[in-house]
Amino acid sequence: MGKYFHVFKIGIQNTLVYRVNFLFRALFGLIPLAGTLFVWRAIFADKGPDAQVGEYTLRAMVSYYLLVTFIDALTAVAEDDWQIASDIKDGLISQLLLKPVDYLTYRLSLYFSGRTTYTTVALIPVSLFAYYLRDYLVAPADVSTLGLFVVSVILAAFLQFFIAYAVAMLAFWVLDISTFIFIQFAFEYIASGHLFPLDILPPPLALALKFTPYPYLSFFPAAIYLGRVSGTELWQGLALQVFWVVACYGLARLLWARGVRRYSAVGG
Amino acid sequence: MTWLATLRRYAGLYGALWRNSVTRELQFKLNFILWIVVELLWFALQLAFMSVLYSHTESIGGWSKWEVVLLVGCANFVQQLFTALFLVNLTDLSEHIRTGRLDFMLLLPVNTRFLISLRKVDLGSYVNAAAALAVMVWAGSRLQLSPSFGQFVGFGALCLVGLMIHYSLMFLLSSIAFWTVRAQGIVWGYYNLFNIARLPESAFPAGAFRVVFTFLLPMLLVANVPAKVMVQKLSSPGEWLLLVFMGVACYAASELFWRISLRHYTSASS
Incomplete structure (x- = not known):
């Protein structure tokens, strides 16, 4: 365990170099978010003061988007998938294969260090933005809701990483996987609840999405926080989230094992 | 008639750049098609988002569903044309500066800004621009629009102005690379601005956000104004x-900054 903690610490030092870059990214990311919130405000204004969309009031809607932004800062893969793919393509994994290091755990440690730095930097603009919107924010119902929200976000982080890792494994078979990363990301963007809360979709569509891992990346933790899932539905959801984490972990391991067998160590 | 000769010379040059780009793209045919798919997917995503919004409301800031589809189409049309002509070239600029390859370009007997801006052509984006055009036609037929000749001309001309704004602003941002080597982050940040260009500007209340994105980075104008010409929403010619x-103004600012930056250039090598 100790060696991976070292990897984590080195990863933090490496990513600190990009702190200004991270700040710009977080700052620029708030522009489309503000745009979306203005559009929602216009929709609610047209419908009257006590209007609801689905079961969302304007306050719940604004809170939802801020939660998703916050979860995104904590869990999104930034460069990890690209780096893994180029490690494979350029033959850099050779030197790691020779060391007593498990590549997946190694990358996971780096992912956590990247997220730690990014979240710390992004917290400045995001909390200022949240302060600006303070009148619209709702607090979680009770402490246990908050606790379950934290658990769900941690699971989402693992899920996010394993999905990215599995996609990056395609680099063993395909020379340039950037299109695959973008196609996967497009599905993730809409089906994880990034663009809008999934429960304002027509019910059959929302139900169909529940059978994919995507809602457990953003929508589900946010729904826990806002108290939109409770009782058996909540426990079922958490169980499914754990299932997807395990399934994607298995897939990531399987693809790695298959890939390494094909691996020809280009570039030595 | 010297200007005509210059024009012909530059047209010839651009033709050569085109042929180069075609050869380059055809080396990786599958990748070429996959990139088109990626862009079409993101375009479909924006339309899906709007259709979800309109399943809960009749209008956003006075815009009906199909009017907004036309707006999203228009924003994407301008964005794809920008990508086809300029995007890669502008993101490459910081590399030219970092490696000193810019020296070589400065020595060539052509306008350096022309060469930097138009070196590579992104062919796939023309396909995506055509898709955006098709969506606009579809929205127009749902709205039962029958635009006059004047509307078509006005729309086309204003789209070109929107294109010029994207180009000038991005060129200005890329030129920051003359001062700091790590300018790529800033350039990619511009991508976020495309996101607000496709929203109806009347949804934005008067305030700092609206002022900034109208008078400083006019994102709320680039697609909104041409789309308004088509759906006859222009309240006055002032728009x-x-x-x-x-x-x-954006073009003039970018040219001024480019000249100042060039004077500051000291070359990376030797």
Whole structure:
């Protein structure tokens, strides 16, 4: 365990170099978010003061988007998938294969260090933005809701990483996987609840999405926080989230094992 | 007639750049098609988002569903044309500066800004621009629009102004690379701005956000004004005059900054 903690610490030092870059990214990311919130405000204004969309009031809607932004800062893969793919393509994994290091755990440690730095930097603009919107924010119902929200976000982080890792494994078979990363990301963007809360979709569509891992990346933790899932539905959801984490972990391991067998160590 | 000769010379040059780009793209045919798919997917995503919004409301800031589809189409049309002509070239600029390859370009007997801006052509984006055009036609037929010749001309001209604004602003941002080597982050940040260009500007209340994105980075004008010409939403000619004015101002600012930056250039090598 100790060696991976070292990897984590080195990863933090490496990513600190990009702190200004991270700040710009977080700052620029708030522009489309503000745009979306203005559009929602216009929709609610047209419908009257006590209007609801689905079961969302304007306050719940604004809170939802801020939660998703916050979860995104904590869990999104930034460069990890690209780096893994180029490690494979350029033959850099050779030197790691020779060391007593498990590549997946190694990358996971780096992912956590990247997220730690990014979240710390992004917290400045995001909390200022949240302060600006303070009148619209709702607090979680009770402490246990908050606790379950934290658990769900941690699971989402693992899920996010394993999905990215599995996609990056395609680099063993395909020379340039950037299109695959973008196609996967497009599905993730809409089906994880990034663009809008999934429960304002027509019910059959929302139900169909529940059978994919995507809602457990953003929508589900946010729904826990806002108290939109409770009782058996909540426990079922958490169980499914754990299932997807395990399934994607298995897939990531399987693809790695298959890939390494094909691996020809280009570039030595 | 020297200007005509210059024009012909530059047209010939651009033709050669085109042929180069075609050869380059055809080396990786599958990748070429997959990139088109990626862009179409993101375009479909924006339309899906709007259709979800309109399943809960009749209008956003006075815009009906199909009017917004036309707006999203228009924003994407301008964005794809920008990508086809300029995007890669502008993101490459910081690399030219970092490696000193810019020296070589400065020595060539052509306008350096022309060469930097138009070196590579992104062919796939023309396909995506055509898809955006098709969506606009579809929205127009749902709205039962029958635009006059004047509307078509005005729409086309204002789209070109929007294109010029994207180009000038991105060129200005790329030129920051003359001062700091790590400018790529700033350039990619511009991508976030495309996101607000496709929203109806009347949804934005008067305030700092609206002022910044109308008079400083006129994102709320680039697609909104041409789309308004098509759906006859222009309240006064002042709106399109403002877009044209902002287009000229952005271009002038980018040219000024480019000249100042070039004077500051000290080359990376030797």
